[in-house]
Amino acid sequence: MFGGNSxxxxxxxxxxxxxxxxxxxxxxxxxGDSFKVEFPTRSGNWITLGEAARLLxxxxxxxxxxxxxxxxxxxxxDVLYANDPHxxxxxxxxxxxxxxxxxxLGASHQTGWTALVAELLANDI
Numbered sequence: 001m002f003g004g005n006s007x008x009x010x011x012x013x014x015x016x017x018x019x020x021x022x023x024x025x026x027x028x029x030x031x032g033d034s035f036k037v038e039f040p041t042r043s044g045n046w047i048t049l050g051e052a053a054r055l056l057x058x059x060x061x062x063x064x065x066x067x068x069x070x071x072x073x074x075x076x077x078d079v080l081y082a083n084d085p086h087x088x089x090x091x092x093x094x095x096x097x098x099x100x101x102x103x104x105l106g107a108s109h110q111t112g113w114t115a116l117v118a119e120l121l122a123n124d125i
Contacts, residue, residue: 011096011097011098011099011105012060012063012096012097012098012099012102013096013113014060014096014097014110014113014114014116014117015113015116017056017060018060018113018116018117018119018120020056021053021056021057021060021120022053024049024050024052024053024056025049025050025053027049028048028049028050028053031048031049032048033048035048035049036048036049037049037052039051039052039055057120057123060117060120061117061120061121062102063097063102063117064091064117064121066082066088069082070082070083070088072091073097073101073102073103074091074092074094074097074102074103074104075092075103075104076098076101076103076104077101077103092104092108092109093108093109093110093111093114093115093117094106094107094108094110094114095107095108095110095114
């Protein structure tokens, strides 16, 4: 029933991640330093909800940021996007992303919800 190219297991969906990050930020305003969570799970590292939101935002945003070779995980290793001057600054806002590699999947014109990453990037992560 689930698995593979499923909407319920594995893929990274920008709106869900965005809502989680914003919720953690909101709860952090209420709880502040008085409430901490283990992040990542079973790591022994306890952080505030605000720090968890920032770390999650960094992880989600990293899908779109180039590495030292110019490759962006959202492009799935396609060297055209990393090397060709006509394509290297094109960032596709896919419908969802592979849970392990960050490769963009589904429709590549989801500016309605995937563009939410612009707010995460603008928050100086």
